[in-house]
Amino acid sequence: MKLLTLALAMTVFAAPAFAESHMAAESTIDMASLQGDAAAGEEQFNRQCVACHVVQDTATDEVLTGRNAKVGPNLYGVAGRTPGTHEGFAYGDAMIAYGETGAVWDEANFVSYVQDPTGFLREALDDNRARGKMAYQVRDEALAYDLFAFLATFGTEGDAAVDAEAAPSN
Secondary structure, three states: OHHHHHHHHHHHHHHHHHHHHHHHHHOOOOHHHOOOOHHHHHHHHHHHHOOOOEEEOOOOOOEEEEOOOOOOOOOOOOOOOOOOOOOOOOOOHHHHHHHOOOOOOOHHHHHHHHHOHHHHHHHHHOOOOOOOOOOOOOOOHHHHHHHHHHHOOOOOOOOOHHHHHOOOOO
8 A cells, every 4th residue: 555655646746747848848939049028028918919818728727817808819828839729719711721731830920920910821821812810910020029929938839739639710
């Protein structure tokens, strides 16, 4: 019985360390290489994005930032996530098609997208009829980089693996 208790205790204590190293291994975002400033991105998110978006931990349902808005998809784990795949959000056809190209949200395509959502999708899909559902545009490129740096602090591909496997609804 002692051996079983000891083995169980070791498993419980080892799980967080294993999970952390596993998550780091799956991440495709190198935080040190990001051009933006996460602190400035937080300020901008709270000014520009909270009307439509929330950052809510998908495992705990805890709202980390935002006002629990549901107009746009939850941005938890957006860094490294396949576009158009967050479960429970009704994505547009163009965003779903963009995700089906094998793309993932990285700094470069995120910055381009938030500056001109429809223009970005039209160019990425080579389809002049493609339309983005996001009407807002981040006019300042530096602010777009800051926003991505901030959002990348809330998990990456490993955290959003469940979202990426879910049926697209953008």
